[in-house]
Amino acid sequence: MMAVDGGDQAGELRARLADELIARGYIRSTRVEAAFRAVPRHAFVPADTPLDVTYHVDRSVVTKRDENGVAVSSVSAAYIQVAMIEQAELRPGSRVLEIGSGGYNAALLAEVVGPGGRVVSVDIDPEVTDRAAGLLEAAGYGGRVTVITADAQGEVFGRESFDAIIVTAGAWDLAPAWLRGLAVGGRLVVPLRMNGVSRSIGFRWEMGRLVGTSAVVGGFVPMQGAGEHLDREFRLPDGRGGAVTLRFDDGAPDDPALLDGVLASERGEAWSGVTVGHGESFADLYLWFAGFLPGFCKLAADEGTELAQERKSWFPFGVVRGDSFAYLSVRPALEGRGVEFGARAYGAHGGEAATAMVEQIQAWDERGRTEPGFEYWPTGSALARFPDDVAVLHKTHGLVAITWPAC
Template structure:
């Protein structure tokens, strides 16, 4: 009983934090969040203070290599995505990716006259979700199915909202087919390695965003899976820097052989930012406008790893060279200046390409309204695109990211 009382206390505290931060906005979702015991859906033994942290996801299953394949997402992401769906009592909701907790929140929000269907490809995950939902009193309010949600969920017709709780590289035609004409699709969409939870609604033959939230999710499996390509670059001691490509990997990665053996170049942008200020939109700008964009990871002992607090895991490849986003002290110690450090014979050019985009972001996008996202299914043609628009090719269509410049 003492643990339940402590959990309720922490849940109310967390609700207050989410309200204050603007993630939790509607009265129905606030009531749902205060009612559903989050701790009942995480693995046994998970400390309550971990369970009820605002930004802490709790892994519920790992694969044979230790990678997370299912989790209870961070609380701020869960409530933000449900708010994005703009649910009302009586609505029908398809949840892609099961865990139990999020489905229970959805059931509370749509009420007894609504319908929640939760689908996951992994029978172990759906078995666990079913058992936990029953134990928490939601067994007759949520239908849990084992299926590949990248395909049509037959026998269920259309849904007022589809909320995808796994990282998707593309939009499944099945989701568009089962989304009601007035419906909202909320999906953590990967765009060249950078993710946003985007709420889409139909606009004629395509989809247009109504909101977007910074997020991160375990990747989708099944027909919607998309594998990254990784290039491991050893230094002279055999320690490795890894470049990971979501899309647009170089045609001849052998050009990078031995790239870490030479001296490092630096180019600085003159663009500064104060400590504690988010610049997540810079990463999205890179994803849209920086050809050769990729993620970077460095093993301990490599030169970048020795300066880990002065760089971020975003890089760009140019032929036989690569550069990565770096910072150095600025603003009399209250902030940093953006720049790029680089390796390879043409490292200066790679760093210059990254810095050019830092400066373009600063001039054209920074401190302006958020970009608008659109999805154009195969067979449709993008029209009336603003001048500052990035176009990303997907299997089933195109994604456009348009930044306001006025």
């Protein structure tokens, strides 16, 4: 087993982080634990990255940005990397395809599958693959990982099949080539974008469709190449030089001009009576919106706008109704019981938008506070008939069904 250390401090921080990942339940197997303790994460990030950032549980490290400063490659947060490897259910001797190269994750995979396994890492960007290959060689993994430059959406590997395919970039859809590349009983682990909300989902084949076995919350740089999916964005000027941007993964308004000047209108609000305690997760509320709230979008506010000045009282999720929009807001709950969810809105029909959001908050409170299940039905499969309480999101090569168990 490889053990490369860049100094006592790095080794101590890595050991401490391993203990934390185990305590939080992200590392569940002895092989993943051993791999994490062995591979020097600091050897795969930019040299000027502080060690406390490198060995932080939920800090990713950007390794390349595009001409606009947008991150296009990174070393993902430690918690999501080990969680995705656990989702893949690897064994000694497993054949693994990694889509999205960086070097560090591939080194972890090489440790987990051992000398009898096979690790192939592919990326569309030659700068990324050159960097990954060089770092892997320097860390002693050059002979244990095959690095390839290609768009993994296509037929890159011929008839070769893999026991696991791990996608490390946000994917709007599943490429048919990935499904064909899975061996019988194989696992596909993919950060799937569902109407702007991502989950790393572990899938397995079952009777003509992929069935989710686990899901982890996390953010990822978007897929490039043939699998790229561009959001539609609309900037709403506030009349003072700033703007609020609405971003749609799907279902963008047919006539966004209806929203012109909307921020000049009087703001309204509606409250749900639904509360969450301090420190209580409500990440699946966003997924509920993504599945059941028509007109759902994400939003961002320029510095200096009214929303930016109130940043602690809202979250970047909204809904559009014609000439109006609403966004998820919170206010202190009674008797210090955390916060209450609601919606604030702009526009002549802002009340309708706020009410639509509040109704879905209440529906999530009644049914959605359980872990959802995921299925992916490839185009051409014999589709099930989905009841109304299943969220169905249509993709290019299939559809995603999200189910919340009855409470």
